Amino acid sequence: MKKFRESMYTLIVETSTNLPNDVRRAIVKAKEQENAGTTAALALGTISKNISMADYNVSPICQDTGMPTFEIKVPVGANQIEMKKAIHEAIDKATKNGKLRPNSVDSLTGENSGNNLGPGTPIIHFEQWEKDEIDVRLILKGGGCENKNIQYSLPAEIEGLGRAGRDLDGIRKCILHSVYQAQGQGCSAGFIGVGIGGDRISSYSLAKEQLFRSVDDVNVNENLRKLEEYVMEHANQLGIGTMGFGGEATLLGCKIGALNRLPASFFVSIAYNCWAFRRLGVTLDSTTGEIKEWQYKDGDKIDFSQDKSEVTTQGKKGREVVLQAPVTEEQIRDLKVGDVVILNGTIHTGRDAIHHHLVEHDAPIDLNGQVIYHCGPVMLKDENGEWHVKAAGPTTSIREEPYQGDVMKKFGIRAVIGKGGMGPKTLKALQEHGGVYLNAIGGAAQYYADCIKKVEGVDLLEFGIPEAMWHLRVEGFAAIVTMDSHGNSLHADVDKTSLEKLSQFKEKVFK
Numbered sequence: 151m152k153k154f155r156e157s158m159y160t161l162i163v164e165t166s167t168n169l170p171n172d173v174r175r176a177i178v179k180a181k182e183q184e185n186a187g188t189t190a191a192l193a194l195g196t197i198s199k200n201i202s203m204a205d206y207n208v209s210p211i212c213q214d215t216g217m218p219t220f221e222i223k224v225p226v227g228a229n230q231i232e233m234k235k236a237i238h239e240a241i242d243k244a245t246k247n248g249k250l251r252p253n254s255v256d257s258l259t260g261e262n263s264g265n266n267l268g269p270g271t272p273i274i275h276f277e278q279w280e281k282d283e284i285d286v287r288l289i290l291k292g293g294g295c296e297n298k299n300i301q302y303s304l305p306a307e308i309e310g311l312g313r314a315g316r317d318l319d320g321i322r323k324c325i326l327h328s329v330y331q332a333q334g335q336g337c338s339a340g341f342i343g344v345g346i347g348g349d350r351i352s353s354y355s356l357a358k359e360q361l362f363r364s365v366d367d368v369n370v371n372e373n374l375r376k377l378e379e380y381v382m383e384h385a386n387q388l389g390i391g392t393m394g395f396g397g398e399a400t401l402l403g404c405k406i407g408a409l410n411r412l413p414a415s416f417f418v419s420i421a422y423n424c425w426a427f428r429r430l431g432v433t434l435d436s437t438t439g440e441i442k443e444w445q446y447k448d449g450d451k452i453d454f455s456q457d458k459s460e461v462t463t464q465g466k467k468g469r470e471v472v473l474q475a476p477v478t479e480e481q482i483r484d485l486k487v488g489d490v491v492i493l494n495g496t497i498h499t500g501r502d503a504i505h506h507h508l509v510e511h512d513a514p515i516d517l518n519g520q521v522i523y524h525c526g527p528v529m530l531k532d533e534n535g536e537w538h539v540k541a542a543g544p545t546t547s548i549r550e551e552p553y554q555g556d557v558m559k560k561f562g563i564r565a566v567i568g569k570g571g572m573g574p575k576t577l578k579a580l581q582e583h584g585g586v587y588l589n590a591i592g593g594a595a596q597y598y599a600d601c602i603k604k605v606e607g608v609d610l611l612e613f614g615i616p617e618a619m620w621h622l623r624v625e626g627f628a629a630i631v632t633m634d635s636h637g638n639s640l641h642a643d644v645d646k647t648s649l650e651k652l653s654q655f656k657e658k659v660f661k
């Protein structure tokens with residue numbers, strides 16, 4: 151097993167940087183579905199470009215390298231303690247090399263362990279089998295899409311769909327609703343794994359396990375096959391679209407499994423995964439630990455660098471507005487939902503810990519007229535002590551909803567960049583104060599890292615790399631106005647219309 155650690159390192163790097171072939175095929179399909187010239191098509195163009203940049207740079211596709219989860223099948227007698235140790239070493243090395251973001255945080259103190267190791271990180275499940283080889287599957291599932299997981303307990307009253315009973319039709323309603331409630335916040339277009347039955351825990355585990363199925367496989371259970379096909383067709387009629395911008399491609403895969411349950415319980419659990427669906431697998435020689443075969447790499451690898459769809463705003467309804475940070479209230483009040491902003495100058499990252507901090511403390515710099523970027527980047531320091539951005543896409547903004555309006559007003563911040571949109575409290579503050587919400591393309595961490603020309607400094611690094619306030623000089627940073635100072639919110643509009651569409655699927659379909 152001399153090669154086991156090296157094989158695990160290779161698996162981690164490949165999973166973080168190189169999307170599997172089945173996922174690439176699903177993204178191509180989404181591009182074919184989406185109408186040219188729409189904001190959703192623009193988002194998909196950025197996503198494609200990002201995938202090819204991650205290939206080329208061998209850098210994380212998305213800055214949130216997620217919760218590393220290993221599912222391992224071993225021959226009887228294999229030394230699991232040794233394997234676990236080797237995986238920990240590989241994780242540590244991948245983090246040091248900027249292939250994984252330091253992502254493991256003490257839940258009580260907020261302290262980042264710095265190497266992706268700590269209680270519960272990574273997750274490793276072993277199972278024995280009769281075969282002589284070792285099979286290791288890895289999924290890196292990010293926090294934003296993890297937050298959109300949902301569990302239903304049937305019977306239930308489901309928003310938009312009415313009563314859901316303890317039958318196939320009730321399950322159908324739960325699944326459709328799960329896609330609606332995710333909106334664009336889990337970086338749609340997404341994939342879902344569904345677990346029916348079990349107890350609360352095994353139901354969720356089954357849902358996550360379903361994500362290890364190939365996107366193009368066919369369910370062997372006839373009822374579940376029909377349900378999967380139904381969901382794929384109808385979820386894509388909800389009109390949520392890529393990033394929740396409205397559009398045709400909302401769901402790229404649906405895999406459903408079932409377990410027996412207790413007579414009193416009936417759980418339907420959904421594991422939502424973003425388009426940046428990073429999961430791979432390897433078969434290893436059980437004596438040497440060497441990789442013999444890769445999983446999910448069947449068929450041709452789609453090379454998105456050959457993609458002709460441009461990341462362009464041509465043909466879009468909105469205007470393209472170039473802004474230099476800091477910005478004035480007048481410039482911000484001129485912006486409308488649908489405009490594309492091309493930003494130059496210095497922007498400042500701020501996410502959960504920073505917003506929590508700013509409510510009660512002064513800011514480390516003057517934020518008047520400044521732009522805040524909801525982002526927890528992957529950063530590496532070189533031997534001269536200079537920081538470099540390895541990946542820097544937006545994080546889900548809605549988490550800052552309780553703070554954002556107050557923080558903007560308190561410090562005179564004029565714009566926030568994030569993804570997935572924000573709620574009514576922020577919308578009201580944008581109107582009163584003269585602010586704007588700019589939606590960047592979630593997961594496009596290489597694309598945005600490329601727009602960052604210099605790291606000008608960092609404050610509050612004690613919060614850990616993802617949570618610190620990084621001061622970043624950007625050039626040509628493109629984001630879309632989805633909430634403006636005139637009370638308009640694309641997110642509120644898409645939520646409303648998709649709920650109307652959802653309620654069209656109220657009638658019983660499965661007997």
Ligand SMILES: O=C(O)C[C@H](O)C(=O)O
Binds near residue numbers: 214292294336545592
């Ligand atoms: O933690 C992050 O960087 C992002 C997260 O995956 C998200 O989708 O919000």
Ligand code: SF4
Binds near residue numbers: 215216
């Ligand atoms: S930012 Fe988006 S693409 Fe990245 S892990 Fe979170 S949900 Fe996935």
